[in-house]
Amino acid sequence: MNYNRNFNRSETITGRTNTSHFNRPQLYEIHPISIKMIQKGNPWVTLDKYSEQFHPNEKFIVASNRRKPFALLLHDPRHSTVRARLWSKEGNFGKQIKNFKNDFIARVKEAFKQRKDQKILDKRNNLYLLFGEADRVPGLFIQLLNDQILIQSYTHFWDRYQDIILQTVMNQMKQVFGVEVFKDQIWMQNRADSNEFKAPAKGLDPNLSFKRFEINEFGCKYNVSIGEFYDNGIYTDMAAVREKLEKTFKSSKKVLNLYSYTGAFSVYAMKNGATKVTSVDLSETYMELLESNIKLNEDMSIGNHTSMISSVSDALNELKDKETFDLIICDPPSSSSNGTKRTNALKEYEKMLPKMYHLLEDGGQMVLFLNTHKVSKRKFSEKIDKITADKKLNLKNVKFLSLNSDCPSMPRFAEGSYLKGFILKKAAQKDDTSKKPE
Numbered sequence: 001m002n003y004n005r006n007f008n009r010s011e012t013i014t015g016r017t018n019t020s021h022f023n024r025p026q027l028y029e030i031h032p033i034s035i036k037m038i039q040k041g042n043p044w045v046t047l048d049k050y051s052e053q054f055h056p057n058e059k060f061i062v063a064s065n066r067r068k069p070f071a072l073l074l075h076d077p078r079h080s081t082v083r084a085r086l087w088s089k090e091g092n093f094g095k096q097i098k099n100f101k102n103d104f105i106a107r108v109k110e111a112f113k114q115r116k117d118q119k120i121l122d123k124r125n126n127l128y129l130l131f132g133e134a135d136r137v138p139g140l141f142i143q144l145l146n147d148q149i150l151i152q153s154y155t156h157f158w159d160r161y162q163d164i165i166l167q168t169v170m171n172q173m174k175q176v177f178g179v180e181v182f183k184d185q186i187w188m189q190n191r192a193d194s195n196e197f198k199a200p201a202k203g204l205d206p207n208l209s210f211k212r213f214e215i216n217e218f219g220c221k222y223n224v225s226i227g228e229f230y231d232n233g234i235y236t237d238m239a240a241v242r243e244k245l246e247k248t249f250k251s252s253k254k255v256l257n258l259y260s261y262t263g264a265f266s267v268y269a270m271k272n273g274a275t276k277v278t279s280v281d282l283s284e285t286y287m288e289l290l291e292s293n294i295k296l297n298e299d300m301s302i303g304n305h306t307s308m309i310s311s312v313s314d315a316l317n318e319l320k321d322k323e324t325f326d327l328i329i330c331d332p333p334s335s336s337s338n339g340t341k342r343t344n345a346l347k348e349y350e351k352m353l354p355k356m357y358h359l360l361e362d363g364g365q366m367v368l369f370l371n372t373h374k375v376s377k378r379k380f381s382e383k384i385d386k387i388t389a390d391k392k393l394n395l396k397n398v399k400f401l402s403l404n405s406d407c408p409s410m411p412r413f414a415e416g417s418y419l420k421g422f423i424l425k426k427a428a429q430k431d432d433t434s435k436k437p438e
């Protein structure tokens, strides 16, 4: 693969004559807001009148600020919104372009070493070895799922580097973890075009279209399938969050898991001693997978679990005055449909929270998640405070949860800190009788 660019071009970009010569890359002006955003820690340049002028053949963009080289960007002329992603803010960008392959390998190695040093594999065999922008390898995510490797790219930039990515993953698995990985254990998925057909990952072994296997997370077993569907059955980015909730689960016997998907939280609840777990999801298929996950764990009894294939709003109405729980998990998609109406999660909490409160025992806890970069931590917390005040709910916000560990959060980059959660605790006794929920 050829990493050398031909810098000896002379053409007019954004109305200026290119004065570049050999070894000095073309400079591109970028939007003043993009400059500010990059300075503040946001690594994306989105589509605008400046970025649409980037020449489609450029792999790298050297962005300028007042005619001085300012940032080295990875270019994706095919992406509908994110046209370039930050690679570097300092140094000699011409040299960095030439040395791109080595810098890429060094960043991957550093990311793998961080996970190794954290000893994550001692606790679970599903983890992110590389988490895109947070590991300074923008748009590239690598998961280890048992002995399989899933490489997901969110930008077309990486398409031409597939061989180097594969080689690097195999080399670094050996060097950092001492594990030999063969090509038939590697899967690749392009997630750059969210509007196009959501294609499953493709295996490098041409004879294998998909693979079903188990992973182990904190002593819980889960079924996973790569190559069969767009998603693989477990949200690995939630694993570190589940670990942070260990104490909360350990103190909970009756758990309600709303938007349960394949039941990672339900299984985790049972592992931590819950004797009555109710899971709610619209999808019959996901509920079947959830039940098969419980059955996979010999130490759990399916008799301790109730499946509700229903919308969360119907389930909350149905459970009212019949059941109570000491822990409620609520992890909605950012927007969802109950078959007739589309709603967004933040707004939905206005209706859901009082109903969940009604089902929560005194002293019980609920964990509310929001899975979108479009709402900040502050806006989410203000919304919860407003609902609890308006509806007179005796709830105390006790802890904030975010991406962490193998999925580092990026507080200055909204898209890189999409997951937010709050643990709310209901007062142990109704010490203020005037505070009755509406």
Ligand SMILES: C[S@@+](CC[C@H](N)C(=O)[O-])C[C@H]1O[C@@H](n2cnc3c(N)ncnc32)[C@H](O)[C@@H]1O
Pocket (backbone or CB within 6 Å): 234, 235, 238, 259, 260, 261, 262, 263, 264, 265, 280, 281, 282, 283, 286, 310, 311, 312, 313, 331, 332, 333, 336, 337, 338, 371
């Ligand atoms: C973000 S996933 C939940 C992930 C899960 N908490 C985990 O960690 O594995 C959202 C789930 O909500 C379900 N869902 C979407 N809209 C729903 C609704 N209105 N009522 C019930 N479930 C819904 C989807 O089928 C999907 O399984």
